[in-house]
Amino acid sequence: MTLAADPRAVFTHVQPAARRPPANRASKTVSSGTLLISTITLLALLALWFVATQLGWATPLFLPSPAEVLTQFQAVALDGYADGTLLQHTLASLGRILVALGIGVVLGVPIGLLMGLNRWVRGTLSVPIGLYWGLPPLAYLPLLIIWLGIGESSKIVLLSLSTFAPICFSAQAGVRSVPVERINAALSLGATRLQLFTNIILPSALPEILTGLRIAVAAGLSCLVAAELIAARSGLGYMIMSAANFLSTDVVFVGLILIAVLAFLFAIGMRWLERKLVPWKGKI
Amino acid sequence: MLQIRDASVTFPASDGSAVHALDHVSLDIAPDSIVVAVGASGCGKSTLLNAIAGFLPLTEGSITLDGEEIDRPGGDRGVVFQKDTLLPWASVVDNVALGLKFAGISRTVRRERARELLDLVGLVDFADKPPYELSGGMRQRVGLARALATDPKILLMDEPFGALDSLTRETMQQLLASVWARTGKQVLFITHSIEEALTLGTTVVVMSPRPGRIVARFKAGFVREFAETGDIGPILSNPHFIELREEIRALIHRPAGKGTLQ
Numbered sequence: 001m002t003l004a005a006d007p008r009a010v011f012t013h014v015q016p017a018a019r020r021p022p023a024n025r026a027s028k029t030v031s032s033g034t035l036l037i038s039t040i041t042l043l044a045l046l047a048l049w050f051v052a053t054q055l056g057w058a059t060p061l062f063l064p065s066p067a068e069v070l071t072q073f074q075a076v077a078l079d080g081y082a083d084g085t086l087l088q089h090t091l092a093s094l095g096r097i098l099v100a101l102g103i104g105v106v107l108g109v110p111i112g113l114l115m116g117l118n119r120w121v122r123g124t125l126s127v128p129i130g131l132y133w134g135l136p137p138l139a140y141l142p143l144l145i146i147w148l149g150i151g152e153s154s155k156i157v158l159l160s161l162s163t164f165a166p167i168c169f170s171a172q173a174g175v176r177s178v179p180v181e182r183i184n185a186a187l188s189l190g191a192t193r194l195q196l197f198t199n200i201i202l203p204s205a206l207p208e209i210l211t212g213l214r215i216a217v218a219a220g221l222s223c224l225v226a227a228e229l230i231a232a233r234s235g236l237g238y239m240i241m242s243a244a245n246f247l248s249t250d251v252v253f254v255g256l257i258l259i260a261v262l263a264f265l266f267a268i269g270m271r272w273l274e275r276k277l278v279p280w281k282g283k284i
Numbered sequence: 285m286l287q288i289r290d291a292s293v294t295f296p297a298s299d300g301s302a303v304h305a306l307d308h309v310s311l312d313i314a315p316d317s318i319v320v321a322v323g324a325s326g327c328g329k330s331t332l333l334n335a336i337a338g339f340l341p342l343t344e345g346s347i348t349l350d351g352e353e354i355d356r357p358g359g360d361r362g363v364v365f366q367k368d369t370l371l372p373w374a375s376v377v378d379n380v381a382l383g384l385k386f387a388g389i390s391r392t393v394r395r396e397r398a399r400e401l402l403d404l405v406g407l408v409d410f411a412d413k414p415p416y417e418l419s420g421g422m423r424q425r426v427g428l429a430r431a432l433a434t435d436p437k438i439l440l441m442d443e444p445f446g447a448l449d450s451l452t453r454e455t456m457q458q459l460l461a462s463v464w465a466r467t468g469k470q471v472l473f474i475t476h477s478i479e480e481a482l483t484l485g486t487t488v489v490v491m492s493p494r495p496g497r498i499v500a501r502f503k504a505g506f507v508r509e510f511a512e513t514g515d516i517g518p519i520l521s522n523p524h525f526i527e528l529r530e531e532i533r534a535l536i537h538r539p540a541g542k543g544t545l546q
């Protein structure tokens with residue numbers, strides 16, 4: 001059934017906006033419909049995986065069966081693999097990315113806001129940040145290892161660099177995108193410069209900052225695993241690399257699935273954060 | 285009393301020549317009066333308002349409000365914009381109270397005052413809603429209440445009803461007339477509608493473009509009747525109203541000595 005075919009659906013669109021916005025209801029039904037389709041797709045993929053291994057389309061070395069992966073999951077979770085249990089590896093990875101996101105926000109938001117407000121700061125900092133942000137992070141990881149060694153600090157610095165730039169640039173863009181009428185309105189209501197910043201500019205920039213955070217999460221996750229593959233003694237990336245060295249494909253799968261789940265949880269968290277902090281996004 | 289003396293604003297155009305957006309304009313806005321500036325696009329009426337609001341510096345001349353020179357935006361001049369500039373993250377009542385917040389007034393007091401103003405514009409039931417759940421006309425009413433909240437000396441209204449449908453527009457004109465009659469604020473109102481200018485203005489100034497200047501001034505008294513009766517019908521068919529309307533229309537469409545607009 002299309003929306004136009006339902007006279008009530010058409011009617012809700014011409015109702016005064018003072019009521020609950022009709023778009024909300026429409027998008028809710030649409031998203032629950034999408035959720036159903038997505039769930040079916042996920043189940044179909046799992047079924048395909050099961051059938052493919054059951055019928056022997058690929059050897060277990062290339063594609064282990066779901067049952068094997070589940071068994072390995074239990075084994076790794078309880079007995080550990082590559083000097084740590086699954087929980088330890090997961091917490092190591094999670095800790096690194098959370099610390100890096102924290103550093104990215106704590107440094108990136110204020111520096112980005114300053115860049116948006118002041119052209120001297122913008123002119124000075126946009127070149128170095130833009131230059132390193134253009135580099136693939138793994139290209140300068142070897143340099144960081146030479147400088148900082150193979151311990152935690154090189155990985156934390158790498159991840160922080162990858163989360164800092166998108167947060168910083170989006171905070172800057174957020175400041176630059178504040179409508180001039182909104183600023184004029186506040187000034188004619190008697191706002192001081194500080195009040196203008198805290199009451200108008202900062203909240204106006206918040207949606208952009210959260211978009212930057214979303215990009216930072218994605219950039220951080222891909223850097224994290226890659227860095228752990230190259231140089232680490234713990235973490236999901238390290239576990240995958242160790243397992244691959246022994247051709248334990250099932251353990252590789254365990255690691256991959258966990259990273260996927262982690263990324264998915266981050267995405268949900270970001271969406272929750274946006275609903276909580278900027279419920280007005282896209283409304284005005 | 286707002287006094288504008290020989291105010292000029294000149295912009296550099298993209299081809300390097302100078303655009304005289306406002307050319308030696310002098311105008312007084314007395315307390316208890318609504319001055320409406322009417323004219324075609326580009327006649328400098330919004331430039332005039334922006335200069336009074338302090339958003340735009342004058343190239344020449346001066347603007348004073350009660351003897352004080354205006355050189356920046358300030359709370360003594362309340363502005364109602366054509367585009368609504370409400371803050372989407374704040375409730376309607378907190379939007380109205382924004383100027384009082386800037387003035388350092390406590391939350392309870394400023395909300396109470398904001399509720400009184402929402403009552404004045406008939407929106408007290410929507411106080412706790414976010415602005416994006418309101419219709420365009422309602423948002424402009426919130427904008428008017430917000431501008432009134434700091435009790436400014438003058439209200440500057442830049443085509444505030446220009447984006448509204450004609451029925452909502454009429455309601456808003458009624459509201460403004462009755463608010464003006466009750467508060468006695470001096471108002472500068474910008475519009476491109478001749479009928480709106482005559483309905484709302486105690487003084488109507490006609491402006492013409494290139495360079496932007498005042499070409500004629502008219503006294504009009506229809507707003508008092510409008511504020512009392514709330515009925516626009518008899519005013520629109522008043523012979524004196526029609527006569528003035530046609531005179532202004534002729535002026536706008538054939539500016540003296542400066543070629544035609546078309």
